[in-house]
Amino acid sequence: MRLSEMKENQTARIVHVGGNGPLRRRILEMGILKGSDIYVEKYAPLKDPIELIVKGYHVSLRVEEAAQITVDNVK
């Protein structure tokens, strides 16, 4: 499942971070990497971007970026 398909207040584990180039590396460097747990805190009022909690801090990603991230174990 893609991260962008998750609903608010769901938790999941990241399986793969796709995309390429600097953007992908930047996402990884912020701690959004394979094996990390990720929690969908909320979608912005206009449904984009998404607020996530990862490694204990809040971070936002655009939906198109979140669509590159595969997750499983969605709860």
Added chain:
Amino acid sequence: MHSKHLSIALAGNPNSGKTTIFNNITGTRQKVGNWPGVTVEKKEGYVSKFGYDLIIVDLPGTYSLTPFSLEEIITRDYVLEERPDVVIDIIDASNLERSLYLATQLRELDCKVLFALNMADVAQTRGMKIDDEMLSELLNVPVVFTIGNKNEGIDTLLEKAIELAESSYEIPKTRKVKYSKDIEHSISNLERFLENWTEGSIPYNIRWTAIKLLEDDKIVKERILQKAGKNSQDILREAQRHRDFLVDRFDDEPEIVMTDERYGFIFGIIKEVLTTSTKQRVDISRNIDLILTNRFVGFPIFFLFIWAMFELTFSLGAYPMEWIGGGVNLLSTFLDSVLPDNLFKDLLLNGIITGVGSVIVFLPNILILFFCIALFEDTGYMSRAAFLMDKIMHLIGLHGKSFIPMLMGFGCNVPAIMATRTLESEKDRTLTILITPFMSCSAKLPVYIILAGTFFGASAGTVIFSIYLAGIILSIITGRLFRSTILRGADAPFVMELPPYRVPMIKSLLIHMWDRGKIFLKKMGGVILAGCVIVWALLAFPRNMQYSSDYAAEIDRVKASYVAEMTTANEPDKQLLEKRRDAAVAKLIRSKKAEKSEKSFMGRIGQVIAPLFEPLGIDWRGSVALLTGFAAKEIVVSTMGILYVADEEEDSEALKNALLSSDMTPLSALAMMAFVLLYLPCLATVAAIRRETGSFKWMFFSVVYSTLLAWVVAFCVYQGGRVIGFS
């Protein structure tokens, strides 16, 4: 005896409280400038402590040291090239895992580094316990707990920093990030290769260089080409060979695998040093966000805040602006009465004092706006504003944070362009600066009011609204156009931290506000002043012009002709005559003024370029008025007043009547409004663009682009209108 100098650099993530610590250490003894060649801000502070003169450098806040963003390159280059005596990494203790990513990278850089576990109190209330001794041992760095906003632990931090700087300890080879077997193998092979094959010297630590080559780091590769002599190509080839091997082995780029492994290493450290008690905490920040980024009330509250900021900046700011204006006028009048009439007086009054006045008149706006922006930033609301607005701004190819500067543009473009500092990506900043002038600033409003009020009567409001709307639409089109051409490239990734809400420190807010004011006065004031003097000179010269008639003689003649009548007239008639006489004199003075501005250099330029304005339906008087608008847009109206009205009354009614009886039509008035909306920004804004883009290139580009666009749009309005039958 001079005390010893030491340089200390502060590194750390954004929102780690770095700036608070910097402000606490240095107080107001700060110097704000730019890093050489770029528009990223450089802050330095000086303090004498424990018998040392300390130079504290506040490095840009970064999450990593990969050379993607300017901030990261600056930070890395500073540590590598300038070699500060100590680097203090400010770590948000409540956010340890992610903060350690930068920390491990600094560790790899081979500099003397010291960790400040900041916001130790926040971490504690969140039930986190950090074993500082263990952390210190595992990474082999001194660790100090600090609470920046309470000024706790800062002295210990400096003491330890000095101790570290003075220690001769060798940077240990161990205790760094260990990568997996294959990568370590490649690193050590490459290290050996580097040692054997470099003729010149590798400027940096060998292991670090090897790691960066495996990561395909562009900047390090360039330096190798410059420094490593004739074998540099071989080195790069060897590095590429190892990269290819690793790509094959891991089925992914080495830099990605290494990022993964660094976090793996960090995870190991976290397990040993961090214990989190399970007590359920109330997260105030999340509760605040339940409201502030709420689906329904998030936007209304945002607009309320923005409205309040706008009102404070421009409505409250109008009072001190008035006082400043009044003060300047008072000074002018005073000097006018005491100085003899000559060229110097004219220069002083109409050039210099007007110029200085037009510089400091912006100061209240700038101070208030930046106080508000600092408030937004320091509380953490700025990133929420970006979170809310990003979807909309992304349509123009911009970041959510661009909204605030663009909106401020409706008030005044000078503080608006300075406010683009909040944008991290340089491309976003440049693009925002280029399109902000299309947000019609408040100084253009009087021009619209006169023109629309004269020619559109009851529907003036709608016309003015359409002009504003046209500005917004053209900024969107321009934004999209530039995004796909000259400022192409991936949008800045929106991987944006939403830091916890914090109570701002008033000291930080004031320092931030004053920094902006100082930059404005120092760096832009001079340019604006010089520009005002030039504009004055263009209007004041040539001195000895040939008037069509001898006004002085004529004035005397008029006066004389009344004298005879007045001596014979009785009291009520006398007053009437006096009034009539004054009116006649005023009319002559006005004609003289009109002729003077017509024959001045500015007027001549206006007439020379008048043919350019003809297709827009604007006559030479309009073009002179537009030209003088470069000093400040308000001047367009007063120049039109001088040129069109040959009447004694200088009020807007007179100008309206004069305009109605001139060649101007509703259509050409519309074209002129469109031109005023878009054409080159005022002098102060141009100075701001130069300053904030850091280049003359962008300044000229902005001036040329906006003026061309203005001409094309006004042309389409006028000629298109004529084609479809308006006049």
